[in-house]
Structures are given as structure tokens and as C-alpha cells.
Amino acid sequence: MFIDADNLNDPTALDHVLLSVRSLADRIVYRRAYGRAESLRAIEAVLWRHGVRPVANLIVDKTTTDSALVIDAVEAVCRNDIDVVAICSGDADFVPLAMWLRERRCRVLCFSLPQKIFANPESFYDEVVLIDVVSDSLPAPLSPQTPALEKRENAARKLPPAPAVDVRAKVKATPKIPAVKDLLKALPELSTRKPLHLSVAAKELRAAGLLSKTGSSTTLFQRYPAQFELLPSKQPNTVRYRG
Known part of the structure; x- marks a missing residue:
């Protein structure tokens, strides 16, 4: 699972994606998120909760997120027996990677926000999942099971509190199946x-x-x-x- 944190950096949506992917596989070998420091910081608590390794950009004039993600994805598939790859980004820059992965007989999934996906993505991915995040004007209530221990652990790691997951985050509705x-x-x-x-x-x-x-x-x-x-x-x- 390779996350473009500069593109998919909504913590609620990303948390929903990670939960969905965990239900699809017995084991996720690679869990990595790539992006600028500020992008990774915005989803830091979600990455920690799901055991995702953050990979920060090199400090250069041009953003290196895409190149780092592509290189690691290619290396991972070449060195391991991987049959499914999830790319969390709606950026069209990853189309060549998706096509290469399919030629290697990998099933390639795309997770993105509706407003950040390029046109005609289903031509390059085996499955495209769009996540709609429904905002609420009221603050999310605290879970009765939220322990003080979590707050102490977050403070010890100097992490912000984990964002509340909006249970209404959902896959975009698809039309009725035709006859x-x-x-x-x-x-x-x-x-x-x-x-x-x-x-x-x-x-x-x-x-x-x-x-x-x-x-x-x-x-x-x-x-x-x-x-x-x-x-x-x-x-x-x-x-x-x-x-």
C-alpha cells in the first residue's frame, strides 16, 4: 500500500481507506506514505495507528513524492511475491506505474477523493474507490472507551490526538446494475x-x-x-x- 500524502491527506478519509484495505488482505507487506513534512504531519496520528511508515521528501526545490513512491513500489514488486498493490492518490502521474504493475500481473487498486481524481481512471486501474467525507458542523462526541492511556501515549510520542473517524465516510454510490x-x-x-x-x-x-x-x-x-x-x-x- 503506497500513499501519496500530498494528494490524499485528509485524515478521516485515509483512516477509512486503511480500514477497508485491511479487510481485503490477510497481510499487508508494505505500508508507506510519501509527502512533504507538513502533509505527513497532518495525517501523523492515522499513520501511527495503522503502522504506516512515513517517507519524507528530500529537501530540494522540486517535490520528490512521486519519484520516491514509484521507485519503492517497483522495488517491492520485483523483490517480493506481491499480487495486489493499492495506490492512494488521484494523481495522473502514477498512471505509468499502474500500467507497469498490471503488466506484472498485479491487481492495482486506486483510492482517492472525488475532487482529486483525474479523468477516466478506470482505464488504468483494476478498481477505483472514491471516498466521500461528510463533514459535520457539530463536534464529534468522545467515545466512552477513549482511555486516558491513549492520551498519555500520544503525549509521550508528541503526537496530536487521533482524529475522530466519521462513520459516514463512504464509497461513492454506483448506479444500479443494468440487466x-x-x-x-x-x-x-x-x-x-x-x-x-x-x-x-x-x-x-x-x-x-x-x-x-x-x-x-x-x-x-x-x-x-x-x-x-x-x-x-x-x-x-x-x-x-x-x-
Whole structure:
């Protein structure tokens, strides 16, 4: 898991992302966050809680966050048996990295805030998860189980108190799953049983309102394995109607 702290530096959203990723894997080998000192400081308590290693930028005129993250991600995949990589950033600068990881047969996930994601990210990532953080004008109540020990430990480490996690932070809603007949109506080319490129299919499905702006056509067709075949099986780029 590689976090661009200069891009995804909202502590509530990041805490939600880290909790979500922990539920997807038995073990997360790499947990690293890259960014300027002020960016890492803003999420310091969240990084500590989830055991994420902060990696500060070198002190140079140009920001080195992207380069450091890319180098470590490539090294990690080359040296270890890693099959899933999560990139926490909506920055398009990581598209070449995502494409390289997919060529290495890694499943690549993207976590981002809706207002910080580039256009058409699902073309480069296997799954895109957008986190909406709902702010509240009222202060969050303290948990009855918040121990004084946590405050003492934070003071000893000179860390700010952990931010309250907004339980309403959620994955952006996706449109209703369309029926097979709706897919065929939007993509009449599939009725010929000839393969159709997924990028073309995604464009037509969005125009028909059957796929969200950040939705994945691959994921959509995977819901109907009896009717649609994705080719090639490892890294599909076309879809064929089985009939």
C-alpha cells in the first residue's frame, strides 16, 4: 500500500481507506506514505495507528513524492511475491506505474477523493474507490472507551490526538446494475458475437447511463460470466457475448 500524502491527506478519509484495505488482505507487506513534512504531519496520528511508515521528501526545490513512491513500489514488486498493490492518490502521474504493475500481473487498486481524481481512471486501474467525507458542523462526541492511556501515549510520542473517524465516510454510490438486455441494447455490436474493446464498451455504456464516470466495464461484465466472456483471461481488454 503506497500513499501519496500530498494528494490524499485528509485524515478521516485515509483512516477509512486503511480500514477497508485491511479487510481485503490477510497481510499487508508494505505500508508507506510519501509527502512533504507538513502533509505527513497532518495525517501523523492515522499513520501511527495503522503502522504506516512515513517517507519524507528530500529537501530540494522540486517535490520528490512521486519519484520516491514509484521507485519503492517497483522495488517491492520485483523483490517480493506481491499480487495486489493499492495506490492512494488521484494523481495522473502514477498512471505509468499502474500500467507497469498490471503488466506484472498485479491487481492495482486506486483510492482517492472525488475532487482529486483525474479523468477516466478506470482505464488504468483494476478498481477505483472514491471516498466521500461528510463533514459535520457539530463536534464529534468522545467515545466512552477513549482511555486516558491513549492520551498519555500520544503525549509521550508528541503526537496530536487521533482524529475522530466519521462513520459516514463512504464509497461513492454506483448506479444500479443494468440487466443483460440493457447492455445488449447499448452495445448492439455484441450481438454479432465478435469481441468488442472494453474502452469502446465503457464509452458507450456511460453514454447510455449504464456505467458511472469512474465505473469499470470489466467489473460490470464480470457480473455475468455466463453471458459475457472477457479476453484474454489474465488482463482482459475485450468482451464477447456468449449468447
